[in-house]
Amino acid sequence: MDIRLQGLLVGILFGVLLQRSRLCFNSAIRDIKMTKDNYLMKMALIAVLVETIGFHLVAQLGLIKLNPLPFIPWAQIVGGFLFGMGMVLAGGCASGVTYRIGEGYITAFVAAIFFGITASAVRGGPLQLVNNWFGKPITTINNPSGLYAVTDGKVNLTLANLLNIDPWIIAIVFSLLLLAVIFVWKTTERKVTGLNWIWGGILVGLTGIIAYISQKSYALGITGGWINLLRTTTGELDLSKGVPYNWIGMEVLGIIIGAFISAILSKEFKLRMPKDPKTFVQVALGGILMGFGAGVARGCNVGHILSGLPHLAISSLVFTVFIVLGNWLMVWYLFERK
């Protein structure tokens, strides 16, 4: 099957699941602080748990090589922090604003477009010089059990290859820790009309594993997809040579289509607009911060949290810490400050 068709189908599946489970990392991170509500956070933890085992398993079976995102310390610190603040202003994370386009949110569309344009400018566009501020990736030559992808003899850092021990040891310890948190932390009650936190988490996790087997180079992502969609659609093309849409570009398009179908079927589609036009400025600014952050950090909440944490990548662990700090700071500033 054509790789782009595979991307589209995986995207549609992911879009349906996001719409039905309402999984949004902005809400998940914010709610545990603002309303002491852990419902979506626990869903995200289950997805990460399923993927941690799944990614290592499919790599062990030889279906893929684990390909953690490059560790560029200041890029993930600054990028994560800006992304974390931006998603509060935008009213959703990168996957959140993407799937809500399919539900009819005009603000999500505005945020996603500003996110995609800014990320495109940072990655290979007119703003690419900003990457020089953050330096080059720190890599290793360790490749315990040979599970990791090697580029020019270099492997991107994870906890396992940093310590040069079998990745399964770290994966199993991390999974047990996640399981302990999931069992001990009491789930906030919520009457859901879609997928509950357990099913939402399991199905999103399985979709991540399917995505990795299909795309090969990585699992689910958002930032690269928006860049591919915008750049290819607006670029000067030689149509005789085939249009360079790729797996992840089609996956992002699929998310919007999947969420749209799911929203229509569950009678949740509606074109929604805020009453105060200033909201558009706020979400656009949020999108710009997210695009800059994900651009320099080499990934957004999906690339680094949903797909990155299961690798135990150092880049993704750092990004995740700073996305949480950025989110909590902006939540305090916008909603909690007296």
Add this chain to the structure above:
Amino acid sequence: MVNVKPDYTLDERGEVCPIPDVDTRKKLKEMKSGEILEVLIDYALSKERIPAGVKEVGGEVIAIEEIGPSEWRILIRKL
């Protein structure tokens, strides 16, 4: 439709996440015991999240009614 006359109405349709939740909590904190707040929303996540969130600020959901395509009316009593 539940036949209760609300003392206050918040129209949160079209607002960005989590403004409907934040405004509802803020309003409930100001209200007097026994008063009724009506919140109009069109955001499914808020419909599921508000009932859990209002308990913390002394509110109790009396009813959630569908009033249109992806639009709901939530009635909350301040305890």
